[in-house]
Amino acid sequence: MQQKIDAQQVRKVAKLARLDLTEAEIEEFTGQLGAILGYVEKMNELETTGVEPLAHCLPIHNVFRADEVGASLGTEKTLANAPQRDESFFIVPKILEDSSA
Amino acid sequence: MSDLSYKVIVGLEIHVQLCTRTKMFCGCALRFGTEANSRVCPVCLGLPGALPVMNRQAVEHAILAAMALDCTVAEFTKWDRKSYYYPDLPKNYQISQYDLPLGSHGHIEIPLEDGTTRSIRIRRVHLEEDAGKNVHAAGNFSQVDLNRAGTPLLEIVTEPDLxxxxxxxxxxxxxxxxxRYLGVSEADMQKGHMRFEPNVNLVIDRAAQQFKTPIAEVKNLNSFRALERSVAYEIRRQLDDFLETGRTMQMGNKSTRGWNDVDEVTVLQREKEEAHDYRYFPDPDLVPVVTTPQWIDEIRARLCELPVRRQVRYVQQYGLSAYDAGVLTADRSTADFFEQAVGAGGDPKRVCNLLTQVGLKLAKDRGRDLPGLGLEPGAVAALAAMIDRGAVSASAGNTILQAMVETGKKPEVLAQELNLIQKSDAGELEGLVDQVLAENAAAVAGVKEGGKKSQKARAFLVGQVMQKTKGQANPKVVSEILNSKLGGS
Incomplete structure (x- = not known):
């Protein structure tokens, strides 16, 4: 294993995934993610020179549909699971600029 | 500011909505102005178990556009997930193309004000899905409408060549x-079919040293005017900022600014401290796209002469002004109609005048395109010929064209009915000229005097003849008769 994952990386990944982890969880997941990476590391033992990177695990391509209108759910069904709605809209807490920073 | 000079560097990112009937990965209809959240399905919502499937038409539209932009079309391309969190993106990722865009290394030729063109490099062209729409309502909430989520978007990125x-x-x-020529997008600015994000900075030379100002990306531009003005504003702002603070480009000081259309200024939205981490990875739900030579040929057959080429050709081949050529080639149906009328024997300049001065106005008033007026290209050519041989005056020609649209009658018939046939018969007009000369001795003397007065007097005499014929004399013929009688020109 060349790279060991550290708590700082777990914090970053958790932030990107919008997960609020406790210090204990960070420690726990640091160990678990490290073990997973170690396991996957085994792949590096394979000789891959001349092997094309795989974009998809199925050996098929060009699965298209025609540009024909199908059924939509309609407003009522679409909003059925909405925690909050306002007539035909979903309602979310007010969006501030740059919620993604 | 003594020995300071600067260069403007702009790269443009453009999103174009493709005009398919349905969304990129599901069969929900694309319609403008329907009830919020009525065109939504499990694929749009990213519900568990829902599977996206590519819209063939959208992919073909994208390939056609990439070809028109002179791009290398990828033989193999795939879909990637771009992860970010925003209420208008229910899946928490956008399906896009990351490292294998559909098209790359292209060019677009743009017309310059002096009538020449310039080639701007295209970095990449890729296909992706649009997000929904957030409506920032008053109060502590925002409304979300997902009708737009999943709409096919073409993203075009230029090199910083502007x-x-x-x-x-x-x-x-x-x-x-x-x-629009290709028929891949309605490109209606009012409906948000085209969105622009320019990246602007300056390279400043001062005292034998070169400085680069930090790059600003401008968002929230929904008109050509806003786009142009925002770039002009950024140039001034960045120059002022440099003179005041001396700040230059560094890692991580690229900023995002929003255009305020009312105050016509850009406002800082965020300083990018680190690049966004979108965690791109191949979408396992979608299989790759392989463009076979046969399929590519099929799509290539739909290419047409591009507008800028056509515009240049109209100037060179027909001798039209760059402005007129631009008006005629603004949309494909107008240019096609113009060429049909010219093909039917109409003089290009004459046909151009009829179409630009009358035809396009009538079409606009009626909310149609030019062919939608129901005019026969051959009839327009016939009218142009009538004007050319002096049977009717140019202004009478405009009146006749309007009547042709209203009645569907032939120009020869309308010229008679509306009493617009011009008197070009020299014998008949000669008598009238003699009469006018006899009645206006003072003006005749004025003409013979020469100098500036002479021109004025001559024009007066022509006017008198025109009056006697109620405007139906051919002024060219009248002038010729006058010249032969009074000498000179």
Missing amino acids: SSPEQVRALAVELQRIV
Whole structure:
């Protein structure tokens, strides 16, 4: 294993995934993610020179549909699971600029 | 500011909505102005178990556009997930193309003000899905409408080759013409079919040293005017900022600014401290796209002469002004109609005048395109010929064209009915000229005197003849008779 994952990386990944982890969880997941990476590391033992990177695990391509209108759910069904709605809209807490920073 | 000079560097990112009937990965209809959240299905919502499937038409539209932009079309391309969190993106990722865009290394030729063109490099063209719409309502909530989520979008990124606000605008307008010509987008600015994000900075030379100002990306531009003005504003702002603070480009000081259309200024939205981490990875739900030579040939057959080429050709082949050529080639149906009328024997300049001075106005008033007026190209050519041989005057020709649209009758018939046949018979007009000369001795003397007065007096005499014929004399013939009687020209 060349790279060991550290708590700082777990914090970053958790932030990107919008997960609020406790210090204990960070420690726990640091160990678990490290073990997973170690396991996957085994792949590096394979000789891959001349092997094309795989974009998809199925050996098929060009699965298209025609540009024909199908059924939509309609407003009522679409909003059925909405925690909050306002007539035909979903309602979310007010969006501030740059919620993604 | 003694020995300071600067260059403007702009790269443009453009999103164009493709005009398919349905969304990119599901069969929900694309319709403008329907009830919020009525065109939504499990694929749009990213519900568990829902599977996206590519819309063939959208992929073909994208390939056609990439070809028109002179791109290398990828033989193999795939879909990637771009992860970010925003209420208008229910899956928490956008399906896009990351490392294998559909098209790359292209060019777009843009018309410049001096009538020449300039080639701007295209970095990449890729296909992706649009997000929904957030409506920022009053109060502590925002409303979300997902009807737009999943709409096919073409993202076009240029190299930073543009060097003025006018060029940025010209590229945007040219791209609109191209996608309309190809029929891949309605490119209606009012409906948000085209969105622009320019990246602007300056390279400043001062005291034998070169400085680069930090790059600003401008968002929230929904008109050509806003696009052009925002770039002009950024140039001034960045120059002022440099003179005041001396700040230059560094890692991580690129900023995002929003255009305020009312105050016509850009406002800082965020300083990018680190690049966004979108965690791109191949979408396992979608299989790759392989473009076979046969399929590519099929799509290539739909290419047409591009508007800018056509515009240049109209100037060279027909001797039209760059302005008129631009008006005629603004949309494909107008240019096609013009060429049909010229093909039917109409003089290009004459046909151009009829169409630009009357035809396009009538079409606009009626909310149609030019062929939608129901005019026969051959009839327009016939009218042009009538004007050319002096049977009717140019202004009578305009009246006749309007009557042709209203009644569907032939120009020869209307010229008679409306009593617009011009008197070109020299014998008949000669008598009238003699009469006018006899009645206006003072003006005749004025003409013979020569100098500036002479021109004025001559014009007066022509006017008198025109009056006697109620405007139906051919002024050219009248002038000729007058000249032969009074000498000179």
